[in-house]
Amino acid sequence: IYGLSKAIEAMKTIYQTPMLYGRLYNQFPKLNKHMLLYSGPSMGKTLLMKHAERELNLGSRVTWRHINSLALISKYTGESERNVRKLFADARSDLEKNSQMISSVGNNWRDNGSSEDRSLCFIVIDNIHTLLPSRSSSNGISDRLVNTFLTELDGVDSASLNEGIVVIGVSNRPDLLDPALVRPGRLENKVKIDHSSIDWNEVIRRGGEDYLGFDLAKEMVEDIKELIFSRKVSVGAFLGALYEVKLAGEPEIAVFSEMQSRLKDENESFNEFERCFRKFDGTEEDRLLAGE
Numbered sequence: 001i002y003g004l005s006k007a008i009e010a011m012k013t014i015y016q017t018p019m020l021y022g023r024l025y026n027q028f029p030k031l032n033k034h035m036l037l038y039s040g041p042s043m044g045k046t047l048l049m050k051h052a053e054r055e056l057n058l059g060s061r062v063t064w065r066h067i068n069s070l071a072l073i074s075k076y077t078g079e080s081e082r083n084v085r086k087l088f089a090d091a092r093s094d095l096e097k098n099s100q101m102i103s104s105v106g107n108n109w110r111d112n113g114s115s116e117d118r119s120l121c122f123i124v125i126d127n128i129h130t131l132l133p134s135r136s137s138s139n140g141i142s143d144r145l146v147n148t149f150l151t152e153l154d155g156v157d158s159a160s161l162n163e164g165i166v167v168i169g170v171s172n173r174p175d176l177l178d179p180a181l182v183r184p185g186r187l188e189n190k191v192k193i194d195h196s197s198i199d200w201n202e203v204i205r206r207g208g209e210d211y212l213g214f215d216l217a218k219e220m221v222e223d224i225k226e227l228i229f230s231r232k233v234s235v236g237a238f239l240g241a242l243y244e245v246k247l248a249g250e251p252e253i254a255v256f257s258e259m260q261s262r263l264k265d266e267n268e269s270f271n272e273f274e275r276c277f278r279k280f281d282g283t284e285e286d287r288l289l290a291g292e
Helices: 005-020 045-050 052-056 079-105 141-154 200-212 218-231 235-248 252-262 267-281 283-289
Strands: 035-038 062-068 120-126 165-171 189-192
Touching: 005 035, 005 045, 005 052, 005 189, 035 045, 045 052, 045 120, 045 165, 052 062, 062 079, 079 120, 079 141, 079 165, 200 218, 200 235, 200 252, 218 252, 235 252
Parallel strands: 035 165, 035 189, 062 120, 120 165
Antiparallel strands: none
16 A cells, blocks of 8 residues: 555544553543545545555454445345345344454453454445435435435444444545435544645655566656646556556666656546535535635
8 A cells, every 4th residue: 555644544543542542532422433535536545445454453353344335236126225234234243243252252351441352343335425325305216225324324223233333435426425424423534535645755666666676766756746746646547657667668767758658637637526525525615705
């Protein structure tokens, strides 16, 4: 995983710190752990979630369920809602198994003050905006899916059953999500992977090592970084171009010129997604009021 240290640190603050200092955190009201991770396309959010278990290192009492939204959607009436209910039922089953395992080990296993004796089940839903878009007045399948999901997430009969279930939604269009999903108490922790928050020095340097097999000169790293910022190139596009340079077998001296010809200008796409993000977090209205 290249250049995502800021996003990883934000996730550690949400999940790892309360696990390590459980006794301290237990003195305060229950913390919400549900999260929405969003960014433009090809910025590494899906890859990050695939390796979140390793990066967060929350212990052996944590299980992970990764699912794509489309896997829950069915053409048959009522089947999509059933899939959502089964997803949460399976997560609760995982929690019950982990709790039984903890009980069988006994109190000697537990660490004083830590929360490792608690089991957690993470449900990671990729492209969550396709599963839970804004509801309309038509009461169609999307509306029923959102209602079912919210009921399973924090319904009256689910509140006590969901202790230990953590939902992480991944999206590049958070503005399409139903507003109820991101209200406080639901997916209220929001982590955005900004183009400017990426550690591009690490991406370029480690990309050169892994793809080209040699270290890029410091001056070339700076030149490529300037090119990336001017064209608003995504991480995936950069690594794809680097792989093409590798296949072409170009010498080190020709790497920058090759990158210039292969990296397309993504400013238009970048600006479009930024407008969507500003609409989602409310800053677009602030910009209009300020006359920007």
